[in-house]
Amino acid sequence: MPDVMIVVPTYDEIEGLERTVGRLRQSVPHAELVIIDDGSPDGTGELADRLAKADAGTLVIHRTERGYRSAVIEGMRFAMSRGATRVVVTDADGSYDADGLPELLAVSQSGVDLVIGSRFVEGSDVRNMGPRRRWAAQIGNAYARAMLSTGVKDLTSSLRVYRTRILERIDLDAIEVDAYAFQIAMAVRVAQAGGTIAEVPIGFIERAVGSSKMRVFEELATLGAVTKWGLSGVRALPKPPR
Ligand SMILES: Nc1nc2c(ncn2[C@@H]2O[C@H](COP(=O)(O)OP(=O)(O)O[C@H]3O[C@H](CO)[C@@H](O)[C@H](O)[C@@H]3O)[C@@H](O)[C@H]2O)c(=O)[nH]1
Numbered sequence: 001m002p003d004v005m006i007v008v009p010t011y012d013e014i015e016g017l018e019r020t021v022g023r024l025r026q027s028v029p030h031a032e033l034v035i036i037d038d039g040s041p042d043g044t045g046e047l048a049d050r051l052a053k054a055d056a057g058t059l060v061i062h063r064t065e066r067g068y069r070s071a072v073i074e075g076m077r078f079a080m081s082r083g084a085t086r087v088v089v090t091d092a093d094g095s096y097d098a099d100g101l102p103e104l105l106a107v108s109q110s111g112v113d114l115v116i117g118s119r120f121v122e123g124s125d126v127r128n129m130g131p132r133r134r135w136a137a138q139i140g141n142a143y144a145r146a147m148l149s150t151g152v153k154d155l156t157s158s159l160r161v162y163r164t165r166i167l168e169r170i171d172l173d174a175i176e177v178d179a180y181a182f183q184i185a186m187a188v189r190v191a192q193a194g195g196t197i198a199e200v201p202i203g204f205i206e207r208a209v210g211s212s213k214m215r216v217f218e219e220l221a222t223l224g225a226v227t228k229w230g231l232s233g234v235r236a237l238p239k240p241p242r
Pocket residue numbers: 008009010011012013036037038066067068071090091092093137156157158179180183207211212213214
């Protein structure tokens with residue numbers, strides 16, 4: 001029974017997947033890793049099968065539906081069904097530095113319900129992020145912080161460690177937003193469920209292989225969702241970590 005399950009959603013990530021999985025498995029060898037692939041046309045699913053065949057700690061779920069949010073939620077549920085106490089979620093392109101994961105897990109082990117690998121706190125090391133994406137992320141995060149009255153600096157980071165005890169208290173089916181807004185919604189839900197949240201600085205290098213699946217409308221949809229939540233009184237005031 002794994003204590004930690006790493007969830008890696010994939011769609012057309014054939015170029016970077018093997019390296020990313022290798023680095024994650026090396027960084028946290030005691031964890032299991034599950035790739036959730038949505039029938040990628042580029043053969044990512046077949047590559048995932050080969051990686052799983054070569055390594056008992058790597059697993060694959062093939063889906064016929066498509067979507068980041070539903071893939072991550074499926075991975076979370078799979079982790080819970082296998083008895084994991086912590087779920088790591090990260091991207092397949094290797095942009096979030098796997099070397100930082102043990103530190104995130106140590107903070108999680110100390111009892112924090114959601115540990116965010118943060119690009120925007122002191123000590124983080126962000127490279128190659130073009131000005132448009134950097135500004136979109138920073139302005140979006142500043143807006144969300146103000147609207148939701150939270151001090152969390154990187155609400156949209158997708159390198160996270162959740163304790164399953166907090167996921168069990170969240171109605172995952174009730175989350176309707178996807179992409180960046182999904183990341184923010186999860187932080188809000190953790191806070192509303194009484195969970196603690198901490199940020200840990202990480203290394204981040206903007207993807208060098210493959211391409212982003214998120215579209216500009218996702219950024220606009222995120223601003224719309226944050227505005228709606230903020231105006232209706234939703235707050236993401238996490239309990240400070242003990
Ligand atoms: N299974 C599955 N995986 C998907 C899908 N869409 C995207 N993914 C996977 O989800 C991860 C993130 O998608 P990207 O396309 O790399 O997103 P991004 O635009 O680079 O945005 C990333 O950074 C943001 C913060 O700046 C994050 O908020 C966002 O979640 C993501 O990590 C990648 O591993 C990608 O293959 C999908 O429909 N299905």
